[in-house]
Amino acid sequence: MVSEHDDARRRSCEQGRAESGCAECKVRLISVCAALTGEELDTLEALSQHVALDARQTLFGQGDAAMALFNVTEGVLRLTRLLPDGRRHVMGFALLGDFLGLSLPAHFSVSAEALTPVTVCRFERRAFTALIDEKPHLLRRLHERAGHELTLAQDQMLLLGRRTAEEKVASFLLALRDRYARIGRTSVTLELPMGRQDIADHLGLTIETVSRMLTRLDRQRIILIVPGGVRFLDLGRLERLAAA
Template structure:
């Protein structure tokens, strides 16, 4: 169960104090427009391992992630799951123009979102062409991530997949102002394996191999990259 459902964003600091506003879709809005958007929002906090929404559920809301990490996955007919991505702060979820969610979204860490009722949000966007353009940019970014995922699941070795995953994650953290040689990995090794189409044993073995080769150091909260050049070589293969 989610911990909080606050009527408006300002109930928990709101748009003015939002740490992700400048690199989220909201970054194109003027102060008066932010006030209007704020009136449509509900701030919700989800505990780890709770669902933001389920695959095939009616798509009644859209979500702007402001804190935490969300795993996005599809359930396969044989009962397995395929993780298709991880949403970071600044990412918008539920924007696809379908009546039902095409995937499930589950909190990895504690997650804070601004939730908008879909009909009200769509009506608001219709009157804001600059916001619509921004949303299209984000949709293009999501398509790019999907294409990256297809490449990751293609004919690549485990080392190449892990290297590409770490570099991509480092780039995404950098986009939200968290540039560092240490890449946080709050998701489990099983999550990473499901995302890369590998087994958990292969992911662990690959990280150990890269550590022995002094390409990275495994730390409690993630990995510290020692040789980005070597990872670049592997990811480009």
């Protein structure tokens, strides 16, 4: 059951339907929606609500009833989990085309917070499940997405395992670069909408260690720290370091 707080939060950020439909959506070809035909997209659009968040607003909280799914169409979200001892762990970051809420539990296991202005398509879970039952090819696409998320989770386990702090930071930068490339954003400058504390909580390091590792890579002329991100100067050395 949705709380009054959740309902008010959702109403406050819902902005109505976008002027362009699903067929014109700029992330359609990199999301699960790519499996649908034009007519099926019309059906999907009828199920969707377009939601806008300002930076630092919460899309859903850990423990909230998972009554909806969300497709990110703009911006970046931070996915966090509060541990039993009160510490925060950043599970990951959601980018364009990412689908949130595909897991089966009745409640969200993480919180999703906007790092930048964010827009998402919101689908009521029951209606979306009914659509999947009618469209097996959409289900296959969802399975592919789930497999991709499992691979990311396995990579994260490896990242937090036996690697040094420098190797972790190098791997994080390269993994984010690859994710940006997947959505068509390729550049020698890597945008970092997340703060260093977010990176630290994601990699299991302290903010001081993350800052020290980024500074070391900068001094070694492997990267250049610039406002809002880093610029790659020597990708080969960075890749060798990440693969160590």
